[in-house]
């Protein structure tokens with residue numbers, strides 16, 4: 006029954022469509038007498054869809070091999086070659102799209118906007134590296150991510166930055182992540198893609214500005230190893246936190262640490278935790294006081310942050326196209342000599358109602374108000390965490406890679422004199 | 427001590443894993459299931475939803491960027507804002523809609539005195555449009571694809587003076603299918619959207635397959 | 643000493659690298675929050691410049707605007723009493739010479755063109771066939787369809803003859819009053835010199851001059867062609883040009899009307915303008931310049947009433963512009 010109904014409806018729809026076309030619009034083309042054959046309209050095909058499956062296969066393959074090399078083989082050399090392969094495939098062949106870092110936004114948008122269609126490859130590129138990290142540490146960063154690979158290549162003279170500076174700059178990725186999620190969730194923009202520093206390098210004929218952006222980042226990367234990974238990458242934040250709970254993780258020494266300090270300077274990313282000498286760096290009393298201080302501080306910071314964020318929501322939303330348009334409708338160009346903005350021109354030619362444009366902008370603003378609270382609160386929390394990390398030093402005996410910030414590049418392993426027996 | 431640590435670790439790992447699995451599940455389920463198609467039996471490429479639930483959507487297809495020429499106001503940003511130089515957006519000639527006019531609004535500058543192929547008469551900044559005599563009084567206009575920079579000048583001319591057979595389209599052999607198209611975010615007319623890769627082109631006035639009878 | 647130097651150097655390097663990093667971040671933040679997309683188009687096509695006409699040359703002035711209540715309008719004509727008839731979607735409306743509505747009756751479908759015959763009845767072109775109605779709103783007859791490809795865009799009558807312009811099949815039909823086809827006019831024939839109509843879009847007008855000949859627009863050739871009622875071509879004139887003296891775009895003029903039986907009032911699309919030409923095809927004067935119409939207005943149908951006012955049908959603003967000499 007339902008089927009018949011659907012069929013009737015279908016026929017009806019076709020009829021309606023036909024009627025529309027059957028107006029003054031229907032018009033025959035010129036009648037050629039010289040036997041002229043009309044050429045086909047040029048419409049080149051997009052990349053074959055199966056190739057998206059290939060990307061996924063290559064990703065899984067790389068992740069598996071690199072994890073195995075890191076955990077079992079412990080070979081810097083082989084990891085390096087894998088990173089070159091990833092650079093060639095994901096970087097120069099796929100030209101940086103699709104990438105795991107950007108996929109954060111696809112996933113966010115898909116969660117918030119049900120009408121957005123998320124391709125399977127975007128889901129896998131988001132999830133797979135996190136799952137592998139959960140088991141083997143950040144092997145994705147070691148040699149699968151093309152961003153990491155290209156920066157690793159230029160890290161000729163890495164300098165030590167010191168714990169404090171590292172921790173402070175380490176806040177930036179959190180803010181970046183928060184903003185990226187906010188803008189993706191509101192359907193405004195994909196800022197990670199917008200400021201992707203290396204597209205200019207992957208795509209040889211990209212605009213000059215993008216090329217300079219990536220080039221400068223690489224120049225600073227000569228002295229600060231992997232600057233994007235450590236102080237910008239929003240996906241790194243997620244990897245950092247999953248890696249802390251990883252089942253296995255690279256170890257510097259295959260057996261017991263003999264405190265020889267040889268590996269101390271081997272990590273270009275300052276990711277080796279030094280032993281904290283003294284049995285108890287803080288006595289119980291001060292430790293307790295610090296803890297209490299922090300438990301009070303964090304909620305306060307979150308509240309302050311959230312409040313500030315909500316205050317700033319109009320500024321944050323100012324980037325959104327709908328809000329921009331509404332603003333322009335409210336403040337039209339009064340100067341007669343000045344041309345109308347393209348946005349206004351398009352709005353007028355689309356024949357949409359002003360009230361509708363305002364309603365849409367109001368919706369977006371409301372989203373940003375809530376988003377502002379959440380983003381602000383999140384940033385407050387991050388700062389609280391930063392302060393806590395600086396205040397509290399944990400007892401620690403051996404030289405070990407920091408499970409969060411270690412990028413599993415396997416450089417340190419070669420410095421350890423202890424060999425498997 | 428060590429045991430408790432391990433246990434906590436395991437717990438957190440489990441939680442994160444479950445979270446990831448749930449997210450994947452929800453997204454995968456949605457992209458198969460969701461959609462607000464009215465027909466529900468076969469795809470008529472209605473364009474109402476870019477995540478329609480019909481058979482081909484069941485395969486996780488990929489998406490590409492599509493420009494709707496009906497919305498475009500020919501602002502010129504397609505030429506300037508693409509991450510590629512020259513832009514991956516190009517003028518596309520829908521021959522089935524063309525009037526083959528001698529006095530072509532997309533080819534000639536409006537103040538042209540004598541109709542000829544002289545460079546100073548040509549509207550296109552890169553002389554990418556080729557004019558060829560077919561038979562009296564018809565001329566065929568073809569876009570020299572590599573030369574076109576997607577500036578939309580000819581598109582504006584053709585829609586103002588002619589049938590609107592010159593239209594901008596994203597040429598998918600050149601387009602990098604950026605996760606976020608750099609033109610889309612700056613397009614004042616909101617003409618860009620993500621569409622299934624199986625239906626990448628949208629020409630105005632005719633269905634994607636040119637049909638002699640429906641032109642306009 | 644050496645040690646301190648090394649440390650200093652190291653510090654400077656770190657500082658420099660960090661500065662580069664921060665500059666990049668600041669640049670991005672500034673670009674994202676504080677930059678506006680430029681509003682200049684290096685490839686601007688200045689249509690507006692083309693669209694402004696030299697009004698100093700206009701010897702006609704708009705004196706009235708008559709609003710219509712129809713939702714879509716296509717054709718206009720007038721009769722000896724000064725009544726204005728407007729045809730459109732699903733209806734025909736009548737206005738008096740002052741623009742007051744005097745009547746309105748429904749028709750089935752869209753009447754794309756309208757003409758009056760000697761008896762005072764209305765001939766309506768309904769896409770593919772002709773219907774005859776009296777002005778009380780009663781259908782008197784309905785002729786056979788001209789074919790499934792037909793798009794009737796204009797009608798003119800004189801005596802026993804009814805001429806119908808079919809843009810779809812690029813031909814003019816000559817019927818008698820009863821609707822019997824007498825002959826076809828304008829089919830391409832190198833032997834008689836008939837060039838054939840080039841009609842890229844559905845605008846194709848015709849009219850009868852007082853010397854008893856038929857004038858047909860050949861829009862694709864930007865010209866007027868003069869035929870005898872039997873279909874013999876007599877003469878033609880017209881010039882393709884964006885300038886005032888010529889007809890612009892791919893196919894123009896879209897409509898015309900005869901003034902004083904010897905002048906041609908023409909209307910164009912693309913550059914929306916109404917002009918007057920002498921019988922020999924030389925440019926006479928400007929009636930209306932593009933700034934009067936919405937950009938993109940197509941199908942400005944024309945009529946001349948008994949006071950020699952020019953009536954311009956504006957299908958976008960849904961009104962009739964009335965022009966009188968200055």
Ligand code: SF4
Pocket residue numbers: 106145146147150151152153154233234235238239240241244
């Ligand atoms: S930190 Fe980010 S950019 Fe660096 S390797 Fe990991 S995912 Fe790639």
Ligand code: SF4
Pocket residue numbers: 493497498499500501502503504505578594609612613614615616617
């Ligand atoms: S940016 Fe948008 S409005 Fe401008 S030319 Fe491109 S599609 Fe048209």
Ligand code: SF4
Pocket residue numbers: 516517549550551552553554555569573574575576577578579580581
């Ligand atoms: S005018 Fe512009 S869009 Fe048209 S063909 Fe030339 S470069 Fe391409």
Ligand code: SF4
Pocket residue numbers: 491507508509510513514515596600601602603604606607608609610
């Ligand atoms: S997706 Fe990228 S390459 Fe394609 S048109 Fe947009 S900016 Fe250009």
